Amino acid sequence: MIRLGTFSRPGDDRRFAGLVTDAGTVVDLGTTTRDLLADWDTALAGLDARTTEDGTPLAELTVHAPLEPGQILQSGANYRTHVIDLAAAHHGERGTRPDDEIRAEVAELMDRRAAEGTPYLFVGLPSAVTGPDDDVTIPPWTQQFDWELELAAVIGREAFRVGRDRALDHVAAYTIANDLTARDHVFRRDMPEIGTDWFRAKNGPGFTPLGPWLVPARDVDPADLRIRLELNGEVMQDETTKDMLFDVAALVAAASEVTPLRPGDLVLTGSPAGNGMARGRLLRDGDVMTGSITGHGVDLGTQHTRTVAP
Numbered sequence: 001m002i003r004l005g006t007f008s009r010p011g012d013d014r015r016f017a018g019l020v021t022d023a024g025t026v027v028d029l030g031t032t033t034r035d036l037l038a039d040w041d042t043a044l045a046g047l048d049a050r051t052t053e054d055g056t057p058l059a060e061l062t063v064h065a066p067l068e069p070g071q072i073l074q075s076g077a078n079y080r081t082h083v084i085d086l087a088a089a090h091h092g093e094r095g096t097r098p099d100d101e102i103r104a105e106v107a108e109l110m111d112r113r114a115a116e117g118t119p120y121l122f123v124g125l126p127s128a129v130t131g132p133d134d135d136v137t138i139p140p141w142t143q144q145f146d147w148e149l150e151l152a153a154v155i156g157r158e159a160f161r162v163g164r165d166r167a168l169d170h171v172a173a174y175t176i177a178n179d180l181t182a183r184d185h186v187f188r189r190d191m192p193e194i195g196t197d198w199f200r201a202k203n204g205p206g207f208t209p210l211g212p213w214l215v216p217a218r219d220v221d222p223a224d225l226r227i228r229l230e231l232n233g234e235v236m237q238d239e240t241t242k243d244m245l246f247d248v249a250a251l252v253a254a255a256s257e258v259t260p261l262r263p264g265d266l267v268l269t270g271s272p273a274g275n276g277m278a279r280g281r282l283l284r285d286g287d288v289m290t291g292s293i294t295g296h297g298v299d300l301g302t303q304h305t306r307t308v309a310p
Helices: 033-038 040-048 080-090 099-116 198-202 248-258
Strands: 004-008 016-020 025-028 062-064 072-076 120-124 149-155 171-178 226-231 234-240 266-268 288-295 298-308
Touching: 004 025, 004 033, 016 033, 033 040, 072 198, 072 248, 080 099, 120 198, 120 248, 149 226, 149 248, 149 288, 171 266, 171 288, 171 298, 248 266
Parallel strands: 072 266
Antiparallel strands: 004 016, 004 062, 016 025, 072 120, 149 171, 149 266, 226 234, 226 288, 288 298
């Protein structure tokens, strides 16, 4: 299995694309992952032949976010159980109606949405991206900082108005994103008619820990991956991508209907159940999130993100 990342050496600011070998070393590819994605078919064929080369021990290198993305398209409310949990937790009639009744009502709405609706997409900022092992500072303006581990599709071939049946042909690789959220700024209380404010809720510095690895799409079944996040060693999220309302192909197709997707763009696919808001436990100073995505011999790596006070 090919695993690509972005690395640097101690005392050297140069960041380079590296191929992680089975021996735990990294082969310096002398380029960037964005450049590899720009000619992905050729690059991938060349990488297969380099997996046995000698490299630098991984432990001697700094691991950065695996790429500097172009556009970031993010998916909201895309896991059935996650939406039911949040809707039940914040339902206006909670306390006057049984939770089971509310959950059944929301479940019916989600099933109808999956059958008849379209994905809910919004735009993220590349400046929010940080490395898989970097600390993230909790902004002083939020009291409800939350985690959302999710699968991210990396575009490798330009896609514009592609159908769902061809959408996955444009995905080069997959990686991990933790789409951190300031929950108390998702909705504009001063302008309820405007609705959500994803700019503020999603795009602070470090709000998108990314990586560590890019794993080629040919090696990944995005419909059957396990997403797992632990907070200080306690499991919070543990769900599979089978719970998605709209699969990766549907998300890529929907995004490409509006804007051309180009090599290096990301399509985040939404977060499963187990977020802090539904659990009544938000992120605090010193918390450590450990996130991984695995399945059928595929391992996208592990993130270790510590939150710190401002």
